[in-house]
Amino acid sequence: MNDVENIKIAVALRMSRAALGISQLELSEILGVSKITLARVETLESPLRADVYMKAITVLRELGVAVDVMTPNALMINVHQPALENALARLRDDSKRRIDRKNKIT
Numbered sequence: 001m002n003d004v005e006n007i008k009i010a011v012a013l014r015m016s017r018a019a020l021g022i023s024q025l026e027l028s029e030i031l032g033v034s035k036i037t038l039a040r041v042e043t044l045e046s047p048l049r050a051d052v053y054m055k056a057i058t059v060l061r062e063l064g065v066a067v068d069v070m071t072p073n074a075l076m077i078n079v080h081q082p083a084l085e086n087a088l089a090r091l092r093d094d095s096k097r098r099i100d101r102k103n104k105i106t
Contacts, residue, residue: 008069019079021087
């Protein structure tokens with residue numbers, strides 16, 4: 001993969017995680033890679049293996065985020081309404097927050 005493809009993948013992973021309200025650790029466990037590996041991909045320190053990339057695209061689609069890195073000069077990410085509703089519920093879940101951040105979102 002070239003630099004443009006790598007940056008698209010890195011941004012897609014970060015934006016998808018943000019839209020879904022999931023952490024690097026959660027996504028890395030879903031993808032079957034270490035958190036360190038995912039962090040390195042997201043910071044362009046390491047490229048994502050093709051098999052993990054394909055799994056990521058499939059898993060994200062199943063979670064409600066469609067990613068298209070093939071469009072020239074663009075990165076297309078569509079987040080479907082159920083995924084947004086699920087993200088809101090996760091973000092409101094105090095059990096997922098650090099102790100100093102509890103009860104901050106209403």
